[in-house]
Amino acid sequence: MSLRRKLLLVALCTLALPVAGWLYVRQMETLLREGQVQALTASARALARSLLVSGAALPAGGEGWYVQRAETPITVDGYGDDWAPLTPWSQPLGTHAKLLLAEDADGFYLYAQVRAVRRVRADAGDANALQADHLVLSLERDGQRRRYLLASAAPGPFAARVLDPPAAGFPDSLSGQWQEDGSGYRVELRLPREAAFDRLGVGVHDGGAADADPLGVDSRPLWRYSAALAQELSLLAPDGTRARLLAPPGWVLARSGRLAGTGADGAQPGWFAALVYRSLLARRLEDAQPWTDDAPRLDLPEIARARAGEPAAVWRAGETRGSVVLAVAAPVGPPDELHGVLLLEQASRTVPLLANRALLGLLLTSFGVLLVAGLILLAFATRLSMRLGRLRDAAERAQQADGRLDGLFAKGRFPMSEAPDELGDLARSFERLFEAVGGYTDYLRTLASKLSHELNTPLAIVKSSLDNLEHALASRDALPAEARPYLDRARDGVARLGTLVRAMSEASRMERAIAAAEAEDVDLREVVRGCAEAYRPLAGARRLECALPEAPLTLHCAPELVAQALDKLFDNALSFTPPDGWLRLSLRARDGGAEIELANQGPPLPAAMQGRLFDSLVSLRDKATPGDAPHLGLGLYVVRLVAERHGGAAAARNLEDGGGVAFILFLRGLPRQRLA
Template identity: 70%
Template sequence: MTLRQKLLLVALCTLALPVAGWLYVRQMETLLREGQAQALVASARAMARSLVVVDAPLPPAGPAWYLQHTPVPITIDGYGDDWAPLSPWAQTFGSNAKVMLAEDEHWVYFSVEVRAPRRRRADAGDRLALSADHLIVSIASGEDAQRYLLASAAPGPTTAIALDADAGVLPDRINAQWQEDGSGFRVEFRLPRGLRLDHFGLGVHVAADGDTEPLSAETRPLIDFSPSLSQELGRLAPDGVRVRMLSPDAWLVAQSGKLDLPDLPASERPGWFASLVYRSLLATRFDAQSPWAEDVPRVDLPEVREALRGKPATAWRAGEARGSVVLAVAMPVQMRGRLHGVVLLEQPSRAVPLLANRALFGLLLTSFAVLLVAGGVLLLFATRLTIRLRRLRNAAERAQANDGRLDGPFPLTEAGDELGDLARSFARLFEAVGGYTDYLRTLASKLSHELNTPLAIVKSSLDNLDHAGLPAEAEPYLARARDGVARLGALVRAMSEASRMERAIAAAEAEDVNLADIVRGCAEGYRALAGGRRLEVELPPSAVFMHVSPELIAQALDKLFDNALSFTPPDGWMRIALRPTPEGADIELANQGPPLPAAMQGRLFDSLVSLRDKATPGDAPHLGLGLYVVRLVAERHQGSASARNLADGVAFTLHLRGLPRQRLA
């Protein structure tokens, strides 16, 4: 990662400012919501108490039958077509029955659907038919009450007969329709609304279930939408709030107000983007969408269910209008320790989204401006710093390319900051390195030149002594002197040879070759030179292609083999191995022989270093250039050379990474 990228990353850290601001705005939005919710909860609690104090016509405690309003009369035919609009709010009864009750201006309609796969019809002559499938219907109006038995021997019209004595205004029989299908039966009937029924009871008795009380019925009060209670809610409701009164079964019994928002100027109304930002980034979690805004007879919402358990509850939902929210508060209404229903207050608002959006957009604009300024300043600083560092790098590369000698003055030495200090330190370092490099570069040629003349004088003097007729006892000393002169001459030639080899290796050209072919070819040539020694070759199963100089690799292998051959016993073993590596390849030449001295392992690949015996008179002196050449070849291929001791021998390894490819200008 470059300095520009790093400083750009630092500049992006300023994004912490808008993030912190965004978290602050979210917290502010939460606090605004909590304040609004607390105020509406207080209003709901006051309204619930007021309804009890003013003795409002609250719904009865406990379960009740709810009468839905039907805009058109229902035909009593035993089929459910006319009941389809009301069927989503059918009231369950027991485990196998559904009940629907409806009213219009003249009639109260009843529909009972029973699931009974196994049927038992009544006998035509059986008046009570208690052993067959039947219904027990109970109705009450004030002090009058009556029970009826409904059974049928076949689908079609039937009559519910009274079971009790004469009950005032209540009829002694009810005409009904009985229809059947494969899953059970349906019964429909109606009663005049003028009877002013206030209770309705029902008993479903299926003979296959083994009912032991064929005349029993469960009676519940009848409730419907109450205009008088709605007027009472209207007097108590706060402005701009819709109030709904729900029964203990969550049936809507009264309502006042609408979800109307105050008109705002067009310039202040939130657009679609502002609404999207609020809902996506600012608004805390909204409750799941539900038909909360529809005119439905039963309001089954999570907050209502919580309030029916005796605990106040709140909920936030997205409003129907763009950029609005709705706060709902459900408060239980209790009287004498019994739950008589729930008062549900719903308040629409645009204030919270507007305030949160304005705060967020202002913060984003400020943060964006700060980010642009900070990013621009850091970018300029990074650019200038990068240019200065690049000048230092270019100067260092020029020094390296010119063998430590710097072309021209070192840059930035006049700067007063830390880069100036670094530049001056580099300048002093390169000056010292350049002088030492010049000294080392000319040392070998100077020594060889200076030593040639004394060596020639010593050699000519020895030749003259040989012709002068020395006594016999002086001959050994003369031979030793000649041997020493030969060794000194060899050293002088070696220094010159090392300088020439470095230049030759540096100028070697590379090509893409298979290293396995090079190693295999060299090994085949070494077998004739190994004599009685066993030579093993280990090559990978696939080709190992690298960009190398084949001549240099072969020359390095020759030096390693020559070194190993001189230390391996006549019946010993030698091994050449090629192993691919993630960076390139390793060529190892191991041999049986004496271990390497611990003190010499770090100097084995230096020039003019040899472990062979140098004290044997008459032998040609070993110059110690073989392993030095191996090191130069490895470094030329961006690698290194190493040596290690084995259990019964020594292993030398050539680590290769390949020559760099030359770029065409």
Template identity: 70%
Template structure:
């Protein structure tokens, strides 16, 4: 991983800032909602107490039968077609039946649906009616009460017979319709609203159950929507809040207000994106909108169920309008320890989502702004640091490419930070290495100069010994001494020559030439010197114009050719290749012959290094200056020299970039 990537990773750690801000906004939103919920719970508690204090017509404690309003008259035919809109709120009646009650301006309607797999039939007037399938209907109005026996031996019209003595205005019989299907029977009848019934009871008795009490009925008070209680709620309800009173069975008894949001400028209303952000990232415990928002007769909500258990409860839901929420608070209404219902307050609002969204967006904008600034600063810092490190690296590589000598001043030595300390340490190190390298470069010329006088003394001494007339047995030793002096003299001359070549190469002048013509001319001249060896050339069709020294290039090729011929068999091959590169050109001379030892490939171009066999007495020694000259020529052209093994031979390559152009004063 690069330094820039590491600093970018560090910059990404600043993402913890928007995450922390998001958590803070969520906590803030939770606190705002808790505060609003506590305020609405306090309002619901105050309203519940007020309803008790003003003696409002609250529903009675305990279970009751709820009478639902009907918009159209119901036909009494024993079938449930007219009751279909009310069937979702049918009230259970024992284990096998359900009851529905409805009312209009004139009548109270009753519908009993009984599920029975086995049937025993008898008319109400039959003495066996109490042992057959029958219903016991009980009605009460004030102090008057009456029970009726309802049974039928066949589907169709039937009459419910009174079981008790005459009870005031209550009728002595009820006309009904009895219908049957494969799973049971249905009973439908109606009573005038003028009876002012306040209690109703019904008992389902099936002969198959063996009921020991065939005259019992489940008596409960009758409840319906109360306009008087609704009017009382309208006086007590806070503004902008819908208030509903629910009976202990969950039936809607009264209602005041609507879920209407206050008028708000269109520009301040949250859009779909803000609403999505609020619901996805900020809001917690937010239920979806459902039947709670509709005018249904029975309200079955979690907060209402908890309130019916005697525990105040709140809930948050998504509002009908985009970007709104609804807070519901349910408070039980108790009188002398008995539960008489629940007060349900519902308050729509855009304030909490709007405040949370504004805080979140503001915080996110600031956080991402800080993140971008921090990332940009770190990126600039990483770029500058990388650039300075690359300058140090390039200076070190230039020093290494130039055999330890610095190419100009070392960079960043005047910097005051840690990189400046590192640059100064490198500068001191390369100054010492450069001085030692310069000493080694001049060592050969110094040694050659210092060794000339001792060699002359030794040589003259050997000449004097030869004239002195030595014994015959000493002649071989004298010859070997002369040969050693000759070899030592050749080494001294070679060292002097190497120093002269370095100075000559450094002083060579360059010109713009076609490098392909130089290589082609050299290759043509080598064919005469190659003997039986084959020379192949691979040159580009287009000229390669470069600023080079033609004499140095030819000298380097001569050294490479001389080296290649000495290792190539008499019938072998040589190949000269010139190829352009993005920054110069490569000249390769390959020859057939033995491979290079792996340990010597890095030292071939050093001075006085040779792979040829040691010379025999009387022959001139191979001093290993040819490839050293090749390296000096390559470096003079801002390039390098390399050697590698190829299939069946060896390849030596000159990597040239051209000589630097000198500026005219």
């Protein structure tokens, strides 16, 4: 990973700032919520106590039958189609029946649905009516009651049998509709509006149950929505809240007010702000559907907690965009004398607006700081990368392949060696290193010429001493025959040492000659073609091929150096090519320069020697026999010097089929000299 990317990664760590701010805003939003919960809970408690002391007509404790308001006309036919809107809030009656009660301007309606797989049928007037499937209806008021037996032997209209003496305010007869199907039977009837009763008892009896009381009823007070209680709530409830008084099981007895969803400044957040609040800031919100204002009964966990005597609060989604609603349920009365549950709701956009604004300001500030920090780090990383690149380029240019320096220090000190920071220390270390390497390289480069100069005199003394020794012994006839081979070996060793000394001197002169060669624009095709024609007589029976490009290949170079390098390559290839083998010389353009390849048939290169072929005094030829001139391995070294002088390189590789070797000379050209 590059330095700039690493610093960019470090800059991204500043993202912890907006994350910490986001957590802070969430905590702030939680604190605002808790403050509102405490305030609304106190209001609910105060309102519940006010209802108790004001003498409002609160429901008594225990169970009751809730009478719903019939919004659509109900036809008494024994079928439940008219009751469909009210069916979700049916009340259990016994273990296998449901009861629905409703009223409108025309009267009071009762609809009972009983599940019974096995039926015992009889009419209400039959003697065995109490042993058949039947319902008992009890109307009660001020300690008086009147009971009615509801039974029918067949589907259709029925007439109830009165079980008690006449009483004022109670009807003398009842009629209704009885319908049956495979799952059981349904009873529907209407009581006249004039019937005055405040308690209702209903009993469902199975004709097959002999141990049950055939006249038993479940008598409960009637609960219904009260306009008087609603008026009382509207006078006591705080502004901007919706209050609902519930019976202990959750039936709505009164409601007042409505949810006011505007914020402190009347602003309304957009859909994006609402989405941000719901997704990033708001704690879990309950669904708004169970809290609908149209439901006659609310069955919620908060109401169950309030029935146990403990106020409960919950945050839910509001009905309008971007709003939240706080609902508090408080008990009305102590748990042992519970009269109901007070539900107080307050809609608020203030909390979302404040949280959104705080988050937006924090994000803008954080991302601004992040952007500035990122730009600063990017600029710093770019400058640092450029300075490191200068050091790298200077280090790569400072030393050539043969260890010589390219005159970098002749123009001044190493780049950035004057800098006072750590890069300056590194540059100064490079400078000292290259100075030491340059001095050692100069010493090694001149060592050959120094050795050749210093060894010439000792070698001449040894050679003359051997000559004088041989002449003195021969003149006296004192040279033993067995000493002659030792004397010849000494002469041969001195000759070999002389050859090595001369070769080292020639190598030094050759380096200077290559460095001083003058360049010109030359068509390399003519140079390679001329060399190939000169090599054909030397190849003998060997086959020599020459492949040249059709278009001219002009290069600014020293043609005599190129020819000299080709001579060395050809001499090397010829020594390894069998007498009936082949050689192939080719020229082609490559990468803004030229590539000359000389391939020959012969043994492959050893893997251990491929990287050292072009070094000085390295040879793969067989060791010379005594008396022969030694092979010094300077030919390929000259090829490398010529290639580097032309800005290229020399390389060698084995052919793909393993039948030979190819030597490649890549030339870019000599730099053109500018006229002052």
